[in-house]
Amino acid sequence: MPDSLALDPRDRGGLQQPMLIARDLRKHFPVKGSGNKSVQAVDGVSFTVDKGETLGIVGESGCGKSTLARLLLHLVMPDSGELIFDGDAVGVPDGIAVHELRRQVQMVFQDSYSSLNPRMPIRDSVAFGPFVQGKKKDEARHIARDMLRRVGLDPSLFGPRYPHELSGGQKQRVNIARALATAPRMVILDEPVSALDKSIEAQVLNLLRALKRQFNLTYIFISHDLNVVQYLSDRVLVMYLGRVVEIGPIEAIFERPLHPYTRALLASRPSMDPARRIEEPPISGDPPNPIDPPSGCRFHTRCPFAETVCETTDPALGTWQGLQSHVAACHMRDPLSGHSLSGHA
């Protein structure tokens, strides 16, 4: 549970209203020259993010986690599905407009260099957001100085510099300052520390934690590194080939993972202890191509427990509500599925 929630004047739906609800989001990218094949990047993804929490999203490359992040801000338009931000549907009449959503939800990307304008000193990059959202130039500059200070960069020293004059860690700090300059309520962090060295990664993680408290933020934290997700998140959503396979509170996922894929992911983490090395690979093979994904349960081609039902029928994720629920899309969890291990696993 989020520790403290001061009442935010921008709060519309009340504390019980989730910050963000995503319902059945779908995005297929057509593949040119292949007839009507498509990459099923995100295929029917639903989840909620509560106010003040950090939702971690994990999965291997190509599982659709970055596409999902972009769908949430309409940086990529979903084919279908619904987004509700603090009780207001996004991009529909009577709802919240996309530009207003982007004022309240900001994003930090993995590649810290390509997400900054190389021709702009960083103080202007940070001031740009508030400026286009109607702040006066002086005000925007003032906000930029303040934000740079809060992310640990001296504004008079770093403000006039250009992105290429900064190290990777410093650039990522600038990106965080840029995201926070518009005073968002929620920040989507798409692999924000993956490109950083370990000693710098720790600094940025500490910074993200401190800022979340200071600004009363809600985070969506996307990463392939389960250790980092475990450290930072309250709940975790596990994706595989465009679908949610498991979602639940952090302790539950790490201590009692339900889905065989989640278990394999957890078991694939290096031990950090040479006396307890991994002797057998938890699963074999690579994630399949998201063009033409496997039928039924998409994990059945790599799953040690796969049976006929897994090839033919899509497992449902089950129903879930609130913070406490922990569900997985696996036939072994469903007593009526016909899987021989159903109810045992």
Added chain:
Amino acid sequence: MSRRATCVTRSPATAYLGTPKMALEDAAPLAEVHDLNVRFVTREATVHAVNGVSFSVQPGEVLCILGESGSGKTVTLRALMRLLPPRRTRIEGSVRVDGQDVLAMSSRDLRDLRGGLVAMIFQEPMTALDPVYTVGQQIGETVRRHTGCDRRTARARALELLELVRIPSAERRLDAYPHELSGGLRQRAMIAMALSCDPRLLLADEPTTALDATVQVQVLILLRRLQRELGMGMIFVTHDLGVASEIADTVAVMYAGRIVESGPVAQVLSAPAHPYTAGLLASTVHGQPRERDIDAIPGSPPDMRRLPRGCSFAPRCARRIAQCRLAVPEPRFPEPGRMAACLVVAGVRAS
């Protein structure tokens, strides 16, 4: 069998006597690097990428060079095969592989060395493999270059190798182009190519970094098995402590172009001697309590064009003393087989 490496920074030859048993136990090391210095010279600046690195690797031993980006770990690895751009690079020191002086080799001898006695695998198989030749053709070419056999024999050997690295339906994969393979299979194909001429020393430059977690562990286990079965020596460069703990016998931790600590992997990871190693371990996220900040190392690594005087880590070090800034610390040996180049480490000095 003894699996021990000595790794020392800026040491006189006598440093090896710091662990006296060594000289008796170990026959000729497979690879021996002594006081290696690598500088990249351009008109604007000189980058001091590697500064006085010494280590040795025994046959059948896995040495992990651990370090962050810019620490000189990849440059050290490439110097072992002289894969650095010759015109801009100044290499000093000595590099011997199987008794041969690599730095004195003619380009003809180098071509025999590369892929023969010493082979290398890279981080990005997609850029290391040639996109316009099939996997079978590329492996076959290497085999024919080094053994002079005919195409058919080379193809048979390629098939054997793909099976060795456990590529499923190997026969079919021989005729696949690199882009037709998944990331994990591509990396296996590159390993197969590296092993094609039975190298005695395998150099691995972050070969699992670009792979997904579930695939990374498969490739690590494969490399470990192959290394053991074929009795190769291996130098494995990585930034990931977890990967090192899975594969290394000994580790050498690099910072700003110097080896700051070395020793058996279990001891270095469980009781690091150098403050940098300790800091790296503490700042790597692995199950720390969620309600506390991670013990991050403050600051960032130095500019390799303008290295600070004395210990390069001193500006970030919580345990620094005034003498740290005066000279590069001599290696000390806290216990046999271990080295740390740090003034605050208790231990036998080199001289």
